[in-house]
Amino acid sequence: MPTKELSAAEMHLWNIVENNPKKIAKMSIVKLSQYAHVSTATIVRTMQKMGYSGYTSYREALKLKNNFSSTFNVLNEADDKIRSVITKNEIEMNNTLHNLNYSTIEDSISMTKQAKIVYIFARGLSESIADEIMVKLQLTGKYCEFHSDPNIIKTIANKIKPDSLVIFITLNGETEELVSAAKILNKRDIPILTFTTNPSGKILQFSTLVFMGYKSKTNYFPEYEVRSRLPLQIMTRIFSDAYSVRSGFFKNI
Incomplete structure (x- = not known):
């Protein structure tokens, strides 16, 4: 039973998803929006009224309830070792998506919109992800800077103005210069968004x-700190794409 009464549009959507479980289990929220002719916001509201945190949690519950297979065709052709590599990435992707919080996405968009300047700090293999975010935000018209040099990061942290936003991209959240900069910014009441x-x-x-995000314990390069950045890539892509949509830069959804 729904936790709240459904509107006509929400009831229309709910009837569709209930009557087409196999088809819905394979659809993204955008595909479902197009299929049911409702907005993505209507989908999220409907799922929340029905007791789910959002569309992703509903779809995961649907797969478990009906024992739908989420394997890919390539798994049928791969040997055990390659299959484990593919499955590792699938698990990281699915668990990272499951961890996403809708309110966090919306709040991060609001903070980014309000900021006059967005600073992005990252180190090592996360730098390429930071560079991608910077380019995407700049394309929407947002002034954005990316820094990876530890000395510059610490210096800038003491000079950033309150009307700015700082984005940290850090796989383990323990990188010394990033933590030090975050501590400085926190004391100065500068908003911080961390991936x-x-x-x-x-x-x-x-x-x-x-x-x-969700990070697998498996590391195929055990002698080096080169763990998968897939969870960071998924989350930052969702953030930047969602910002583009909410800022009106992309209008086809």
């Missing part, structure tokens, strides 16, 4: 909003 995969990372205590 990470470590729920125990030191940087979390200084962050205003956090996107928490």
